[in-house]
Amino acid sequence: VGVTTPPVESPGALPRPTVAIPAGRAAGVLGRGLVDPADPVLAAEDLGLGRGDGCFETLRVLAGEDPGEQRRVQGWDAHLDRLERSCAALELPRPDRAAWAALAAELVASAGSGESALKLMVTRGLPGSGVPTGVATLAPLPASALRQREAGIAVVSLSRGTPADAHADAPWLLGGVKTLSYAVHTAAVREAERRGADDALLVSTDGFALEGPTSSLLWWADGALRTTPAGPTGILTGTTQEALFAAAADEGVRVEAALVPVVDLTAADAAWFASSVRGIVEVISLDGVPLPRLPELTARWRRLAGF
Numbered sequence: 147v148g149v150t151t152p153p154v155e156s157p158g159a160l161p162r163p164t165v166a167i168p169a170g171r172a173a174g175v176l177g178r179g180l181v182d183p184a185d186p187v188l189a190a191e192d193l194g195l196g197r198g199d200g201c202f203e204t205l206r207v208l209a210g211e212d213p214g215e216q217r218r219v220q221g222w223d224a225h226l227d228r229l230e231r232s233c234a235a236l237e238l239p240r241p242d243r244a245a246w247a248a249l250a251a252e253l254v255a256s257a258g259s260g261e262s263a264l265k266l267m268v269t270r271g272l273p274g275s276g277v278p279t280g281v282a283t284l285a286p287l288p289a290s291a292l293r294q295r296e297a298g299i300a301v302v303s304l305s306r307g308t309p310a311d312a313h314a315d316a317p318w319l320l321g322g323v324k325t326l327s328y329a330v331h332t333a334a335v336r337e338a339e340r341r342g343a344d345d346a347l348l349v350s351t352d353g354f355a356l357e358g359p360t361s362s363l364l365w366w367a368d369g370a371l372r373t374t375p376a377g378p379t380g381i382l383t384g385t386t387q388e389a390l391f392a393a394a395a396d397e398g399v400r401v402e403a404a405l406v407p408v409v410d411l412t413a414a415d416a417a418w419f420a421s422s423v424r425g426i427v428e429v430i431s432l433d434g435v436p437l438p439r440l441p442e443l444t445a446r447w448r449r450l451a452g453f
């Protein structure tokens with residue numbers, strides 16, 4: 147008795163994962179609209195898949211007070227500006243902001259009312275096509291984000307493997323570009339967790355604190371709110387940090403970008419990690435050394451940054 151292979155069906159009938167899709171999730175494709183979050187949306191040869199060649203943005207969607215209310219996406223313009231800069235650095239076409247806004251609105255309207263994370267992804271698409279693929283997903287706020295807002299985070303320093311000025315005159319290293327190639331970033335978080343911490347602080351080989359794998363570093367010292375400088379360091383300029391610094395400066399707070407030796411950070415009056423979805427979280431220890439917490443400042447930064 148011969149074995150017969152089943153007939154090849156159309157792409158619409160590709161096998162679906164058997165996992166149940168939790169509530170509050172949605173997905174969409176530019177030029178196509180909403181799709182089932184479990185449906186395949188990339189061609190096998192898409193360069194975003196094989197090469198991580200593309201860029202993304204993760205945005206916070208605020209919880210809706212009333213059913214049917216249009217929920218607000220925080221910092222839309224700043225995120226789209228950064229997506230545009232990432233695409234320019236990757237020599238990808240300029241994103242169609244109106245198309246992304248329409249797709250995002252569809253996703254937000256289609257899924258739940260709780261605080262959520264909206265992710266916009268652009269890949270280089272099929273080799274030689276010159277046509278990027280655009281995919282968006284919406285998912286509920288991870289439970290870890292809520293927990294870490296309450297409890298703060300223990301952080302360990304991990305080497306980034308390059309000096310602080312590694313990105314000077316080397317734009318091909320894609321410093322400051324939010325590329326899809328985040329495997330190193332997630333590996334750093336796993337290593338931090340293996341060491342019993344919640345998150346990592348990436349450090350240059352010459353000893354300077356840079357950023358978290360998915361967050362900006364903020365600290366309070368000598369009466370100034372500081373973060374690390376972009377440019378030659380290659381760190382990503384955070385939209386949360388930028389919004390906070392602008393609002394804090396308006397209230398007369400001294401804000402500065404400065405390189406800090408990681409060994410000096412434990413002498414700071416307080417430190418935080420800032421990012422769009424998790425918000426502003428207190429760094430409660432660095433490499434096992436407890437850091438002071440200043441809850442009044444944490445509350446103030448959150449108010450100023452819209453959390």
Ligand code: PLP
Nearest residue numbers: 360361362382384385386421422
């Ligand atoms: N730095 C890195 C490396 C990031 O990946 C992120 C966000 O994911 C941030 C900083 C914080 O940026 P934002 O505040 O825009 O979320």
